[in-house]
Amino acid sequence: MPVTDVLQLMLVFGILILNLLALVVELIKLGQKK
Structure with missing residues (x-):
C-alpha cells in the first residue's frame, strides 16, 4: 500500500471520528438541557 493511500485513509477516519465526537x-x- 502506497504511503499516500495510508495518509488519505487516516485523514478520512480522522474526519469521521471528529464528526462522531461533535455529535x-x-x-x-x-441531555443536560432537559
Whole structure:
C-alpha cells in the first residue's frame, strides 16, 4: 500500500471520528438541557 493511500485513509477516519465526537458533544448538551 502506497504511503499516500495510508495518509488519505487516516485523514478520512480522522474526519469521521471528529464528526462522531461533535455529535456526541451535541447529544450531551441536549441531555443536560432537559
